Amino acid sequence: MSITIEHLNKQFGSYRALNDINLEVNSGELIALLGPSGCGKTSLLRIIGGLDVADSGSLLFHGEDVQQRDARERNVGFVFQHYALFRRMTVFENVAFGLRVKPKKERPSDAEIKRRVHELLSLVQLDYLADRYPAQLSGGQRQRIALARALAVEPKILLLDEPFGALDAQVRKELRRWLRRLHDELHITSIFVTHDQEEALEVADRVVVMNKGVIEQVGTPDEIYATPASPFVYQFIGNVNLFHSRDHASWTGQHGDAVAYTRPHDIDISHVQQDATALPVEVKLVRAIGSVVRVEVSTQNSSELIEIELSRERFELAPLANGDKVFIRPRQIRVFETGAQHELSAA
Amino acid sequence: MVQVQARIATHESKGVTLLLIGTALLYLLLFLGLPLFAVFYEAFRKGWELYWAALQEPDAWSAIKLTFIAAAIAVPANLVFGVAAAWVIAKFEFKGKSLLITLIDLPFAVSPVVSGLVYVLLFGAQGWFGEWLSAHDIKLIFAVPGIVLATIFVTFPFIARELIPLMQAQGKEEEEAAVSLGASGWQTFWRVTLPNIKWGLLYGVILCNARAMGEFGAVSVVSGHIRGMTNTLPLHVEILYNEYNFVAAFSVASLLALLALVTLLVKSLVEWQAKRSGEPLHHG
Amino acid sequence: MAQFKAHSVLPGFNLALGYTLLYLSLIVLVPLSALFFKTATLGWGGFWEVASSDRVLSALRVTFVTSCAAAVVNVVFGLIVAWVLVRYRFFGKRVVDALVDLPFALPTAVAGITLATLYAPNGWIGQYFAEYDIKIAYTPLGIVVALTFIGLPFVVRTVQPVLEDVEAEVEEAAASLGAGRWAVFRRVIFPALYPALLTGFALAFARAIGEYGSVIFIAGNMPYISEIAPLLIVAKLEQYDYAGATAIAVLMLLISFGFLLTINALQWWVSRRGVR
Numbered sequence: 001m002s003i004t005i006e007h008l009n010k011q012f013g014s015y016r017a018l019n020d021i022n023l024e025v026n027s028g029e030l031i032a033l034l035g036p037s038g039c040g041k042t043s044l045l046r047i048i049g050g051l052d053v054a055d056s057g058s059l060l061f062h063g064e065d066v067q068q069r070d071a072r073e074r075n076v077g078f079v080f081q082h083y084a085l086f087r088r089m090t091v092f093e094n095v096a097f098g099l100r101v102k103p104k105k106e107r108p109s110d111a112e113i114k115r116r117v118h119e120l121l122s123l124v125q126l127d128y129l130a131d132r133y134p135a136q137l138s139g140g141q142r143q144r145i146a147l148a149r150a151l152a153v154e155p156k157i158l159l160l161d162e163p164f165g166a167l168d169a170q171v172r173k174e175l176r177r178w179l180r181r182l183h184d185e186l187h188i189t190s191i192f193v194t195h196d197q198e199e200a201l202e203v204a205d206r207v208v209v210m211n212k213g214v215i216e217q218v219g220t221p222d223e224i225y226a227t228p229a230s231p232f233v234y235q236f237i238g239n240v241n242l243f244h245s246r247d248h249a250s251w252t253g254q255h256g257d258a259v260a261y262t263r264p265h266d267i268d269i270s271h272v273q274q275d276a277t278a279l280p281v282e283v284k285l286v287r288a289i290g291s292v293v294r295v296e297v298s299t300q301n302s303s304e305l306i307e308i309e310l311s312r313e314r315f316e317l318a319p320l321a322n323g324d325k326v327f328i329r330p331r332q333i334r335v336f337e338t339g340a341q342h343e344l345s346a347a
Numbered sequence: 348m349v350q351v352q353a354r355i356a357t358h359e360s361k362g363v364t365l366l367l368i369g370t371a372l373l374y375l376l377l378f379l380g381l382p383l384f385a386v387f388y389e390a391f392r393k394g395w396e397l398y399w400a401a402l403q404e405p406d407a408w409s410a411i412k413l414t415f416i417a418a419a420i421a422v423p424a425n426l427v428f429g430v431a432a433a434w435v436i437a438k439f440e441f442k443g444k445s446l447l448i449t450l451i452d453l454p455f456a457v458s459p460v461v462s463g464l465v466y467v468l469l470f471g472a473q474g475w476f477g478e479w480l481s482a483h484d485i486k487l488i489f490a491v492p493g494i495v496l497a498t499i500f501v502t503f504p505f506i507a508r509e510l511i512p513l514m515q516a517q518g519k520e521e522e523e524a525a526v527s528l529g530a531s532g533w534q535t536f537w538r539v540t541l542p543n544i545k546w547g548l549l550y551g552v553i554l555c556n557a558r559a560m561g562e563f564g565a566v567s568v569v570s571g572h573i574r575g576m577t578n579t580l581p582l583h584v585e586i587l588y589n590e591y592n593f594v595a596a597f598s599v600a601s602l603l604a605l606l607a608l609v610t611l612l613v614k615s616l617v618e619w620q621a622k623r624s625g626e627p628l629h630h631g
Numbered sequence: 632m633a634q635f636k637a638h639s640v641l642p643g644f645n646l647a648l649g650y651t652l653l654y655l656s657l658i659v660l661v662p663l664s665a666l667f668f669k670t671a672t673l674g675w676g677g678f679w680e681v682a683s684s685d686r687v688l689s690a691l692r693v694t695f696v697t698s699c700a701a702a703v704v705n706v707v708f709g710l711i712v713a714w715v716l717v718r719y720r721f722f723g724k725r726v727v728d729a730l731v732d733l734p735f736a737l738p739t740a741v742a743g744i745t746l747a748t749l750y751a752p753n754g755w756i757g758q759y760f761a762e763y764d765i766k767i768a769y770t771p772l773g774i775v776v777a778l779t780f781i782g783l784p785f786v787v788r789t790v791q792p793v794l795e796d797v798e799a800e801v802e803e804a805a806a807s808l809g810a811g812r813w814a815v816f817r818r819v820i821f822p823a824l825y826p827a828l829l830t831g832f833a834l835a836f837a838r839a840i841g842e843y844g845s846v847i848f849i850a851g852n853m854p855y856i857s858e859i860a861p862l863l864i865v866a867k868l869e870q871y872d873y874a875g876a877t878a879i880a881v882l883m884l885l886i887s888f889g890f891l892l893t894i895n896a897l898q899w900w901v902s903r904r905g906v907r
Contacts, residue, residue, distance in 0.1 A: 051523055053638050071527050071640045078527040084520035087626075088542035098528035101538070135625050153528055359812055364719060371715040372727070374708045378780050379733050381755065382745040389748060428654045431647040439644050441636035447651070453659055456887070458841025460861040461880045464868065465662035468669050473873055475665065499658055522641050532642030554735070561738025563844030568865060581740040581844065588744045588848065600741040607736035614736075615729045 001062045001156040001189050002027045003048065008057030010043055010213075017043040019213040021057070028187040030180070032204035034194055036236070040213040041193045042081075042161055048191065049078045049159045061157070077150030077188075079160040083142045085134035091145050092130040095120055098153035120148040123182075140171040147179075151186075160192035164199060176203050197237045201225060209233050231336050234261040241267070241306050243333075250277045251330060257338045262330040264309040269295065270327050271318065278327040281306065283320050288312070295320060297328060386604045389597035401587075401595035402602070409575045410583035410599070413491065417566075417579060418559040421498040425555055426548070429506030434540070437514030438522065448511065454503040462500045463568025466493055489571030494579065497565040502555045509551035510544060513628065517543055546621035547628055550614065557610040561603060666884075669877040681878040686854055687863065691882065694860040697771055698839035701778035705835045706828055709786025716787070717794045734783050739844030746777050747849040769851030774859065777845040782835030789831040790824055797823050826901055833894040840887050 003025040010018040017040045025031050033041040046052040048059065050071030059067050066074055086094050093100075095117045099108055108116065121127040124144040134142055143163060150158060163179065164172040180203050183190055194200050200207045201221040209216045209224060209232075217229040228234040235242075243251055245258040268274070281297040284305065288294075293315040295308045308328065320326065359367070391398055401407065432451060436444060454462065468474050470487040480487060487493045521543065525535040541548075563581040570577045572586065580603055587596035621628050636644065670678060681687060715721075716728055734742065750757045750767040757767055767773050797820055805815045843861040850857045860883050867876035 049527060051527065051640050071523075072529045072531070076527065078524065080520050080524055082520060084524040086521055086525070086539055086542075097525065097530070097538070101525075101528065101530040101534045149524075149528070367711055368715050368719055368721055371708070371712045375712065375727060375730065377756070378783060379730055382742065382749060382780070383730075383733065383737075385745050385749055385755065386741060389745075428651065431654075432651045434643060435647040435651055438641050439636060439639055439648075441644075441648075447655075450655060450659070453663065456837060456884075456891075457663070458843065458861050458864075458880070458883065460843045460864050461666070461841070461883070464864060464876060464880055465665050467868065468665040468873060468877065469662055471873070473871070496658075500662070503658060519639075519641060526640050526642075535641070536643070557736045561736075561741075563738060563740040564842075564861065567843075568868060581738045584738075584740045584744065585848075593748075596744060600738075600744060603738045603741045607733060607738070607741075610736040611729050611732055614732065615725075 003157065003189065003191075004058075004060040004063070005044075005048075006058045006060075008044070008047065008059065009055045010040070010047065010052070011055055016213050018047075018054070021213075021215055023208060023215065023218065025189060025191065027062075027189055029189055030183045030203065030205045031191045032194055032200035032207045033191060033210060034197060034200040034207050034236075035210035035216075037195060038212075039210040041210050044210075045159050045161055045191060045193050048157070049076050050074045051078070075153070075156050077153065077155030077158045079143075079146045079150050079158070079163055081162040081165055083134070083146040085142055085146060085149070087134050089133075090130065091121070091126070091132050091134070091137070092117055094134070094145060095149045095152050097149065116152065120152055123151075124148045138171075139167045140175055143167065143175060147182075151188075155188065158188045158190040160190065162194060163192050164194070164196075172199070179203060201237075209236065211236070228261075228334065231259060231261065231338075234334065239264050239307060239309075245335075247302070248279075251333055258335050259338050260330075260333050260335045262333045264294070264307045265292075266330055266332040267306070267308045268329050268331055269297075269308060269310070269318070269320065270329070271324075273327045274329050278329045281326060281328055283322055283324040283326060286320055286322060288315075297326070383604065383608075386597060386601050389593060390601040392597075393594050397594050398598045398601075401592075401598035404595070406575045406578065407583060407595075407599055410578045410580045411602075413494065413578065414560050414580045416491070417495050417498045418556055420495050421502050421559045422552060422556050424499055425502055425506050426552060428503075429508075429510050429551060430548075432507045433510035433514045433544075434536075436511050437517075438519045451504050451507050454500055459501055459562065459564030460568055462565040463497045466496050466500070466569055488569050489573065489577060491577065493569035494566050494577060497569045498559050498562055501562050501565045502559045505555035505558065506548070506551035509547050509554070509628070513544055513547040513626075514540075543626075546617055546624070546626060550617045550621070550628055553610055553614050553617065557607065560606060666877055666880055669874060670881045673874045673878055677874065678878050678881075681875050682882050686858075687860075687879055687882070689855045690858050690860045690863045690879075691886070693771060693774065693857060694840055694883075695886070697774040697778055697859070698836050698842075700775045701782055701839050702832050702836040704775070704779050705782045705786045706832050709783065709831060709835075710790055710824070710828065713787045713790040713794055717791060731787050732784050734781055739781070739842070740848075742780055743777060743845040743848035746780060746845065747773070750776055750849065768849050769853075769857065771850075771857050773849040773851065774846050774857060777849050778839040778842060781842050781845055782839050785835040785838065786828065786831030789827045789834065793824055793827040794820075826898055829894060829898050829901065833891060837887060837891060840883065 005023040008021040035041045047054050096113050099113045207224045208218050211232050217233050234240050240261050243260040283297050285296040293310045296305050521539050522535050525539045584596050584600050747768050749755050752761040805819045852858050864876045864879050
């Protein structure tokens with residue numbers, strides 16, 4: 001089921017949580033809402049799920065306005081950040097809940113409920129935990145039970161609020177691959193909220209980057225990383241070096257106030273000056289981290305540090321040491337003219 | 348070496364420890380242990396026969412009945428109120444919430460005597476509705492309804508006070524999850540909320556019941572002390588005591604003391620159960 | 632206009648709030664307001680006449696002085712009891728802990744007749760004091776005994792959780808810096824307990840002011856000496872002097888309200904000092 005959001009606004013007191021949000025989610029897509037805390041991503045998710053209402057704007061499921069529809073009639077599966085499992089029910093009863101509360105004429109028989117719940121528990125590979133209580137499960141297990149519970153009512157849309165937020169690093173990685181595989185199997189239109197760029201880029205078909213209640217960019221993970229639409233996206237996703245036009249006019253190529261961004265792996269290092277735009281710098285730190293080598297350099301007359309990443313092979317072809325005088329040149333650079341606002345957010 | 352010093356410095360010397368324990372136990376013995384023992388001692392002083400005789404008196408029986416009637420009305424009434432108030436306060440954000448919480452606590456700030464007095468002012472012979480009531484031959488004050496009302500008033504906050512912090516701590520995510528899974532309001536309440544608060548609810552009911560059955564001041568003001576009609580157990584104790592019928596007074600009092608002991612026992616069990624199920628109760 | 636209530640998907644707000652307000656008004660607010668309307672019928676002159684009569688003034692004095700004394704006793708011994716229950720292990724501790732709540736559970740009339748019997752000149756405890764010509768029952772001292780019983784759990788139960796939360800690390804840190812045990816208590820533990828002690832005092836005091844059932848049996852109820860304000864209210868009621876009874880009730884409410892306000896201000900001041 002597709003979702004269409006047009007001119008959506010939401011205000012909490014004097015705080016603008018969502019500011020003219022427009023978004024189109026295709027049927028069967030897996031979308032990540034990515035942004036720092038307080039950017040409005042959870043508000044947006046809760047409005048789609050019917051747990052909150054927007055002040056204005058429209059929200060359509062498959063072309064049909066659902067704003068007047070209760071959460072319970074939207075056919076949306078919602079997975080809460082802290083799982084919100086029913087603590088006095090067993091895992092089985094948690095998953096069965098959505099089926100048991102259906103009106104009498106739609107409610108499946110007990111045998112049918114039993115079959116469906118065990119099917120779902122097998123799907124999340126936790127059938128053996130059916131008789132446990134939530135308090136007896138690990139974080140990762142709770143997460144999967146919460147998902148099974150949401151899926152039990154066969155939702156047309158699945159919404160997940162920071163699904164891996166409360167888990168430790170190892171479990172997180174496992175679970176997000178598992179979620180991706182599950183989505184490829186089920187093809188339910190899904191939206192998940194995250195503040196972790198790696199998670200968004202790895203799992204989602206498309207990523208929606210939000211900041212301060214505004215959508216900054218919508219695109220595939222590749223697009224978001226390779227061609228960020230704004231300084232915010234540049235800074236929020238991946239590591240980045242930032243150059244002011246007043247110091248690096250040859251790179252920014254503009255006379256007005258501007259800021260240029262370049263990724264650490266988009267900078268060339270050479271022992272000879274490649275051309276007039278190349279910048280003479282001194283190597284301050286060399287550190288090999290796994291498959292990459294991180295080099296920090298600084299210009300002679302300023303203390304600003306520039307971060308460069310080289311592949312190990314490349315580094316081994318032309319090794320560097322602290323104190324080496326070298327030249328750097330960006331292979332790729334994006335320039336943004338700065339209003340006062342960008343200056344602020346960059347500071 | 349350092350560790351030994353630290354251990355000494357974070358613990359009192361043996362002598363001080365014993366002195367403190369001794370002081371605390373002596374204090375509790377004088378003020379709690381001895382009175383509790385004395386109730387039963389005085390009750391059985393003249394033997395079992397007199398004890399039983401005192402309890403089998405018709406007036407004692409009607410006092411027992413009235414006490415149970417008052418509690419049987421007051422506790423459920425305040426239970427429904429407590430759940431409704433806690434639901435509103437813990438699950439919703441609205442203006443004036445802290446004022447509402449303060450107002451719910453009001454009966455605790457009022458002397459029991461005043462709690463009775465206010466109903467006399469309303470429904471007494473010279474009260475606001477006094478004339479209208481007597482014209483329609485309805486008697487509230489110096490009658491059972493007044494006793495029930497006064498009991499409701501003094502036990503008013505008990506259950507709400509227990510539930511509000513408990514439900515606030517539990518948040519509303521589980522209820523939201525239930526609604527998003529298609530549950531109706533009642534289904535959400537019965538299947539999700541109620542099981543989550545059952546220990547807190549029981550705890551509040553126990554305390555509420557103990558106070559309802561034991562209330563003296565408020566009930567005394569509205570009762571009129573009509574023997575066999577408007578006497579609750581505590582009032583019956585007073586009458587017997589004032590008549591210098593000490594054995595009978597303490598016999599009836601021993602019933603109330605027993606109720607207190609059962610209350611403490613059940614209360615401890617509930618606390619223990621709640622803690623065991625990972626949901627410790629909030630005390631304030 | 633700002634919204635009265637934030638949006639929520641949970642149902643039942645109107646029903647539950649409506650019922651809460653209706654029940655609250657019928658049971659508590661309307662009856663209590665009768666208190667003030669009734670007092671208003673007296674007018675200022677009448678109110679002042681009741682308030683300034685010698686008997687009322689001495690009843691109020693007895694009530695507040697004995698309540699204060701009982702609350703002070705409870706602060707001192709309540710702190711010791713809480714300390715012992717939290718810090719030490721001894722046989723029967725759980726029973727003792729449960730028993731602390733007895734005054735909450737024991738009907739006040741039962742407490743009253745029992746304490747009167749125990750502390751009477753020929754009672755188990757009273758006889759020892761009688762030897763030294765000290766009368767407890769039927770004097771203001773007896774009132775203090777009854778009010779101490781009634782207020783006993785408050786200080787213990789407010790201090791206990793706070794004392795449990797005092798981190799051992801802080802004490803160890805202070806000790807490792809060379810502080811002796813007494814200095815650690817005075818400078819580290821006591822300041823942490825101070826607000827809880829004040830709260831416990833306020834609760835015990837507030838409860839004592841209104842107390843009736845346990846006091847009347849042991850007080851002797853001699854006008855001007857051991858007659859408490861709640862008893863005077865009952866006495867006026869029995870003479871059908873509704874307005875007089877109400878005036879005393881209002882007076883009591885005003886004084887205890889002012890007192891609790893002072894305690895709150897003190898509390899606020901203490902906690903602010905703690906932050907600085």
